[in-house]
Amino acid sequence: MSTNQVIPLSRPDISDDDIRAVTDVLRSGRLSLGPSMEAFEEQMAARVGRSEGVAVSSGTAGLHLLLEALDVGPGDEVITPAFSFVASANCIEHAGAKPVFVDCDPTTLNVRVEDVEAKITERTKAIIGVEVFGNPTGMRELAALSAKYEIPLIEDACEGLGGRLGNDAIGTFGRAAVFAFYPNKQITTGEGGMIVTDDTRLADACRSMRNHGRTISNRAVTGAVGTRLDAERLGWNYRMSELHAALGVSQLSRLDTIMEHRARVADTYTRELSSMSDLIVPTIDPNVTMSWFVYVVRLSGPYTTEDRDEIIEGLRRHDIGAAHYFPAIPTFPHFRDKYGIRAGDFPVAESVSQRTIALPMFVGLTEVEIKLVCQTLGLMMTRNRFRHDD
Ligand SMILES: Cc1ncc(COP(=O)(O)O)c(C=O)c1O
Numbered sequence: 001m002s003t004n005q006v007i008p009l010s011r012p013d014i015s016d017d018d019i020r021a022v023t024d025v026l027r028s029g030r031l032s033l034g035p036s037m038e039a040f041e042e043q044m045a046a047r048v049g050r051s052e053g054v055a056v057s058s059g060t061a062g063l064h065l066l067l068e069a070l071d072v073g074p075g076d077e078v079i080t081p082a083f084s085f086v087a088s089a090n091c092i093e094h095a096g097a098k099p100v101f102v103d104c105d106p107t108t109l110n111v112r113v114e115d116v117e118a119k120i121t122e123r124t125k126a127i128i129g130v131e132v133f134g135n136p137t138g139m140r141e142l143a144a145l146s147a148k149y150e151i152p153l154i155e156d157a158c159e160g161l162g163g164r165l166g167n168d169a170i171g172t173f174g175r176a177a178v179f180a181f182y183p184n185k186q187i188t189t190g191e192g193g194m195i196v197t198d199d200t201r202l203a204d205a206c207r208s209m210r211n212h213g214r215t216i217s218n219r220a221v222t223g224a225v226g227t228r229l230d231a232e233r234l235g236w237n238y239r240m241s242e243l244h245a246a247l248g249v250s251q252l253s254r255l256d257t258i259m260e261h262r263a264r265v266a267d268t269y270t271r272e273l274s275s276m277s278d279l280i281v282p283t284i285d286p287n288v289t290m291s292w293f294v295y296v297v298r299l300s301g302p303y304t305t306e307d308r309d310e311i312i313e314g315l316r317r318h319d320i321g322a323a324h325y326f327p328a329i330p331t332f333p334h335f336r337d338k339y340g341i342r343a344g345d346f347p348v349a350e351s352v353s354q355r356t357i358a359l360p361m362f363v364g365l366t367e368v369e370i371k372l373v374c375q376t377l378g379l380m381m382t383r384n385r386f387r388h389d390d
Pocket of ligand 1: 058
């Protein structure tokens with residue numbers, strides 16, 4: 001994350017109440033496995049509309065635990081998007097299974113259900129569905145596919161907290177979903193993640209495994225203070241501390257306000273940039289209530305990847321945070337070499353990933369600043385064209 005730019009790519013929204021919530025925990029003497037974690041779990045589950053919340057140390061930890069709890073392991077395949085943040089695939093490797101990548105739709109940037117169906121084999125043990133940049137379009141179709149083949153859908157909802165598709169909240173489409181709270185997310189705990197589900201057994205397995213596989217002796221205390229020292233399975237230390245959880249509770253109470261601010265930023269970008277030639281702005285289905293995570297535009301027309309990188313550099317030189325979200329996951333060398341992936345195997349994800357520019361998105365970004373970002377982007381694009389037309 002860029003923090004020293006005048007207009008950074010992202011900036012957490014930290015209030016005095018947030019600071020008080022964390023210092024109260026420090027004064028309490030109870031720093032882990034306590035009431036803040038339980039409150040955050042309950043409030044997150046309630047917000048999404050699920051019965052169980054399991055707080056963990058990161059979104060990746062949550063995804064990994066779910067795969068382990070669903071008994072995914074060596075010999076299994078898990079279908080996952082080629083266009084996403086790398087953690088969506090890393091967790092499959094951590095579980096010892098094979099990620100089976102699916103290309104994305106050029107408009108929504110999410111996977112298409114027919115492409116997912118085409119990759120199902122007798123080894124498919126789970127499907128990871130991602131709301132890319134927080135867009136839930138296509139999740140209902142993925143849920144129906146998961147039901148048809150009786151293959152569990154894990155929702156990697158790390159980018160979409162608060163978003164909806166019609167009346168359905170992000171986090172309610174899969175057997176379980178995972179949210180993440182890195183500082184660029186809609187709400188942050190510094191680091192952290194949350195599993196939500198209606199499946200109590202699955203939640204309990206995750207509660208045990210996040211805490212070294214220790215036995216849960218009393219569910220009334222959500223497996224936190226109630227875990228015993230004996231272990232019933234292999235586990236990890238994926239716990240969320242009380243400090244992180246208290247920050248999460250405080251941040252969650254402002255989610256609607258945060259979403260409104262971010263939506264205003266996105267609307268202003270769309271208004272300013274829609275008419276710019278050679279630029280594709282996000283297309284959002286009218287059925288979708290976006291919880292904006294990032295605002296990502298794409299270059300069209302004559303621009304190459306090098307041009308895109310030069311434009312990003314130009315923005316940064318002007319003290320504006322910008323980034324390339326995301327490289328297509330199968331093009332990373334460890335995946336490419338291990339699975340014999342060739343350039344062109346995921347043509348849409350590869351092409352999109354060569355053309356994206358993420359622009360600053362955070363609460364407090366002013367209209368004047370947004371206009372400055374847009375003008376500078378336009379200037380950098382024009383400069384780039386002139387240089388190449390010479
Ligand atoms: C789609 C997606 N999946 C998973 C993660 C992983 O979350 P974390 O960084 O908390 O492990 C992220 C976080 O950026 C993400 O965007």
